Amino acid sequence: MPFDPAEIKPRLREYLLTQLIRRPDYPLKDDEPMISMGLIDSFSLAQVAVFVEDTFGVYLPDTDLTVDNMDTLNQMVAEIVRES
Amino acid sequence: MDILSWQFAAFTVVVLAIYYLLTRRAQNVWLLLASYVFYLSMAWQYLALLLLTTVVNYFLAWRIERDVLDRPRPAVGEAATGGARSLRSRSSPFLSVGLLWNVAALVLFHLASSTYGQSIFGSDLHLALNPHSIWTRFLFPVGFSFYSLQAISYLVDVSRRQVPASRDALDFALYMAYFPKLTAGPIERARGFLPALARPRRVDNQAVTRGLALIVTGLVRKLVIAQTLQQMISTDLFKSPLSYGGLQLWGGILAYSFILYNDFAGYTSIMRGVSALFGLELNQNFNQPYFSRSFSEFWTRWHISLSNWLRDYIFFPVSRTLLRRQPNPRHPLNLVVPPLTTMLVSSLWHGFSLGMVTWGGLHGLYQALERLVQGSRPRQSQNRRPALQQVSSALLTFLLAMLAWVPFATNDFSLALQYWKGMVLLGPGVNAFRMPFGWIFAAIGLSLAIDWAQYHTADDVVFLKWVRPAQAFLLALAVLLVLASLGQAVDVSGFVYQGF
Numbered sequence: 001m002p003f004d005p006a007e008i009k010p011r012l013r014e015y016l017l018t019q020l021i022r023r024p025d026y027p028l029k030d031d032e033p034m035i036s037m038g039l040i041d042s043f044s045l046a047q048v049a050v051f052v053e054d055t056f057g058v059y060l061p062d063t064d065l066t067v068d069n070m071d072t073l074n075q076m077v078a079e080i081v082r083e084s
Numbered sequence: 085m086d087i088l089s090w091q092f093a094a095f096t097v098v099v100l101a102i103y104y105l106l107t108r109r110a111q112n113v114w115l116l117l118a119s120y121v122f123y124l125s126m127a128w129q130y131l132a133l134l135l136l137t138t139v140v141n142y143f144l145a146w147r148i149e150r151d152v153l154d155r156p157r158p159a160v161g162e163a164a165t166g167g168a169r170s171l172r173s174r175s176s177p178f179l180s181v182g183l184l185w186n187v188a189a190l191v192l193f194h195l196a197s198s199t200y201g202q203s204i205f206g207s208d209l210h211l212a213l214n215p216h217s218i219w220t221r222f223l224f225p226v227g228f229s230f231y232s233l234q235a236i237s238y239l240v241d242v243s244r245r246q247v248p249a250s251r252d253a254l255d256f257a258l259y260m261a262y263f264p265k266l267t268a269g270p271i272e273r274a275r276g277f278l279p280a281l282a283r284p285r286r287v288d289n290q291a292v293t294r295g296l297a298l299i300v301t302g303l304v305r306k307l308v309i310a311q312t313l314q315q316m317i318s319t320d321l322f323k324s325p326l327s328y329g330g331l332q333l334w335g336g337i338l339a340y341s342f343i344l345y346n347d348f349a350g351y352t353s354i355m356r357g358v359s360a361l362f363g364l365e366l367n368q369n370f371n372q373p374y375f376s377r378s379f380s381e382f383w384t385r386w387h388i389s390l391s392n393w394l395r396d397y398i399f400f401p402v403s404r405t406l407l408r409r410q411p412n413p414r415h416p417l418n419l420v421v422p423p424l425t426t427m428l429v430s431s432l433w434h435g436f437s438l439g440m441v442t443w444g445g446l447h448g449l450y451q452a453l454e455r456l457v458q459g460s461r462p463r464q465s466q467n468r469r470p471a472l473q474q475v476s477s478a479l480l481t482f483l484l485a486m487l488a489w490v491p492f493a494t495n496d497f498s499l500a501l502q503y504w505k506g507m508v509l510l511g512p513g514v515n516a517f518r519m520p521f522g523w524i525f526a527a528i529g530l531s532l533a534i535d536w537a538q539y540h541t542a543d544d545v546v547f548l549k550w551v552r553p554a555q556a557f558l559l560a561l562a563v564l565l566v567l568a569s570l571g572q573a574v575d576v577s578g579f580v581y582q583g584f
Contacts, residue, residue, distance in 0.1 A: 019413075023462040038466030039406040042395070042449075045424070046403035047413050061244055062400035063273075066392075067384075 085125040119263040142218035149249035153175030200334025227267040247275040270389035295360030297545040302353030312344040325503040329513030377477035424448035438497035
């Protein structure tokens with residue numbers, strides 16, 4: 001059974017703000033482009049993928065770690081749900 | 085058949101004319117035949133190798149899929165309990181066979197054309213490098229470096245169940261051989277391209293206009309900018325740098341940076357335009373790379389199809405494996421090894437020489453240093469930084485990229501050292517060649533103007549949105565400049581990246 005996005009989003013948001021953006025109080029919007037606006041680089045997606053594996057047990061294929069699939073928080077959550 | 089030739093133009097027109105009369109399936113057959121004729125016009129040996137590569141990879145993919153489908157998909161949550169590792173280990177031994185086949189061929193062909201290869205294989209190979217020998221063409225197949233990467237990505241994606249193994253031999257053969265991307269990319273992925281081949285194509289007036297606009301833009305880049313700049317630098321600048329003065333060396337590498345960019349971006353634009361006329365979209369390969377404000381941004385803008393391939397099949401697997409061993413992302417292992425490994429592979433793909441390895445090593449180092457300097461500092465969106473900061477970052481990135489082009493241009497480490505030394509010492513030089521800096525800056529200015537127009541609209545054919553009189557004037561100017569460039573008695577047939 002796929003994950004509920006409501007379970008994934010807050011944990012993923014916290015990880016992004018504390019570990020990648022490193023600004024816990026940053027008002028990250030759900031549809032704010034992170035990679036295309038240069039807030040995180042696409043190479044940080046390897047870290048996101050390992051976090052998702054360890055936390056949710058979902059494997060994100062390397063070829064899905066793209067700007068098209070993972071630019072916003074909403075897109076990341078959708079990708080996790082899709083792969084679960 | 086050279087891309088920039090009347091023969092190629094006539095060939096494309098004939099293929100298009102018949103193409104528009106056919107059904108979708110017949111269009112694919114026709115395109116495949118045309119692609120084979122195109123490749124055959126270069127050398128029958130090239131076509132023989134392409135056919136062999138196509139057949140081998142086509143059937144290997146079937147075998148891989150059969151092995152992978154025999155194993156059950158992991159349950160949700162299994163990745164966290166080591167399932168991800170077991171996922172990766174569930175590949176077929178035929179994947180290893182396929183990877184070995186394609187990589188070994190790549191290595192063989194690159195070695196054969198390098199000075200190291202000639203010393204390894206001995207005089208027999210050297211004698212066989214007689215241009216009239218039938219074996220020579222087998223050893224230097226134009227386009228092999230590009231379509232072999234496509235084959236590798238296809239096999240890996242099949243093994244990961246991201247794309248089903250194609251059961252349509254014709255479409256798969258067309259995916260491998262499609263002539264607009266055959267000789268120098270873009271490197272297309274099967275998961276996007278095969279479905280596009282299976283869909284009906286709709287080529288309306290807008291698509292035709294867009295295709296023609298891309299072709300005209302590409303011709304301007306290749307003929308007006310790249311070819312003109314090429315004439316403005318001395319032919320032996322990168323072979324005998326010690327005989328040139330410091331200013332000539334700086335001017336030369338500045339010009340080379342824009343020659344390489346406009347030559348390759350020009351080629352890609354022309355081929356994307358040609359492909360658009362067939363209703364098949366090829367991926368963008370350049371996105372104003374010299375406006376990049378960091379090297380991580382540069383490698384999302386330069387030779388994008390190759391960069392994405394390296395990111396997906398080298399960088400991410402290496403990064404994820406290292407993060408499992410050393411979870412601290414700021415550990416030097418995680419900061420340095422992935423970019424260096426990726427750029428080393430990239431450099432060897434371009435050529436087996438210390439010059440190329442130096443180029444790749446520099447870029448790997450640049451990226452590692454960027455991440456080290458970033459450290460634990462809070463991230464800020466590049467676009468929200470003050471304009472002056474963004475401009476200075478872009479200038480610094482360009483300067484470092486330009487310096488890294490030296491070993492790429494010389495293709496020799498000791499010549500690169502001589503070149504850099506000359507740039508630092510700024511001596512007068514003994515070679516009397518006078519570089520026309522005014523014209524060099526004019527050509528570079530034109531390149532930057534095109535880039536700027538595309539950059540701030542994120543549209544590579546932004547000119548189509550201008551008012552009609554402006555479009556007409558621009559088109560007339562472009563045609564005039566292209567014809568003026570063609571009127572110069574120089575060889576315009578080659579593209580730099582066809583040599584890789």
